[in-house]
Amino acid sequence: MNYIFNATKRETQQDTDVEVLESTNEPHRIILHNDDVNTFDWVIECLVKICRHTPLQAEQCAMIVHYKGKCDVKSGEMKELKPMCSALLDKGLSAEIV
Numbered sequence: 001m002n003y004i005f006n007a008t009k010r011e012t013q014q015d016t017d018v019e020v021l022e023s024t025n026e027p028h029r030i031i032l033h034n035d036d037v038n039t040f041d042w043v044i045e046c047l048v049k050i051c052r053h054t055p056l057q058a059e060q061c062a063m064i065v066h067y068k069g070k071c072d073v074k075s076g077e078m079k080e081l082k083p084m085c086s087a088l089l090d091k092g093l094s095a096e097i098v
Contacts, residue, residue, distance in 0.1 A: 027075040030085050032061065033094035034069045043093065047073060050087045 030051070032043075040062050047058035051074045064071040073095075074084060081097050088095040 028078050028081050028097050029072045030074040030081050030088070031070050031096050031098055032065050032073045032088065033096070034065050035094050038093060040066070042091075046088060046091045046093055050084050050091070 032047075040059075043062045043065070044055065044058040047053045047061055048055055051058075053061065053073070061071050061073050074081060078097065085095050085097050
């Protein structure tokens with residue numbers, strides 16, 4: 001473990017890294033992955049109902065997922081994204097929070 005010394009206190013490098021990550025406050029994201037099971041219409045319907053996308057936005061996300069393999073479909077606080085991601089999984093979609 002590396003130690004960092006300054007005039008007033010001693011702290012570990014690990015503690016410093018955690019403080020930096022916590023201070024950035026970057027939002028989490030739901031990533032939707034492509035599969036060979038769900039139809040475009042089903043994916044669009046799920047994104048509209050669960051993630052509150054417009055139909056056009058949901059269609060664009062579905063196209064990106066189809067051609068690129070995955071797409072960020074929602075970003076925000078973990079407490080907001082967890083139930084959305086769970087609902088997408090319950091509907092048979094492949095999703096994760098990063």
